[in-house]
Amino acid sequence: MSLESRCLDAFDRGDHEEAVRLLPLVEGPTGISLSGHTSLLHLSSRNGWLDVTKDLITQYRCDPHERGEGGRTCLHYAARHDHVDVLKYLIFERHCDPMATDTMGQTPLHTAAAFSRSVKYLLST
Numbered sequence: 407m408s409l410e411s412r413c414l415d416a417f418d419r420g421d422h423e424e425a426v427r428l429l430p431l432v433e434g435p436t437g438i439s440l441s442g443h444t445s446l447l448h449l450s451s452r453n454g455w456l457d458v459t460k461d462l463i464t465q466y467r468c469d470p471h472e473r474g475e476g477g478r479t480c481l482h483y484a485a486r487h488d489h490v491d492v493l494k495y496l497i498f499e500r501h502c503d504p505m506a507t508d509t510m511g512q513t514p515l516h517t518a519a520a521f522s523r524s525v526k527y528l529l530s531t
């Protein structure tokens with residue numbers, strides 16, 4: 407298994423320690439993605455890794471506005487998994503658009519609400 411594949415696998419599995427260990431060893435982390443759509447930055451946001459998310463943007467020049475699978479931004483991934491600290495960083499420091507829509511027209515708020523049982527219940531009643 408290549409170094410890039412091992413790094414991607416660590417991000418996908420949510421293995422923070424292994425991801426942090428492998429990331430500096432990989433050449434061109436901006437080009438690594440899952441199925442060609444979901445980047446390391448998307449996976450880092452999904453996992454709630456604020457430290458890695460910051461490093462990917464500032465040190466490795468990953469684009470926080472890049473769209474992944476289904477047109478989702480990093481905000482969609484962070485919102486889906488309730489990572490408020492990552493959301494705050496992306497919105498206030500990286501100026502990501504909280505009203506950005508994916509290919510289904512859903513904003514990060516829609517994404518968060520869709521996976522919250524309480525919100526889904528309250529909206530349905």
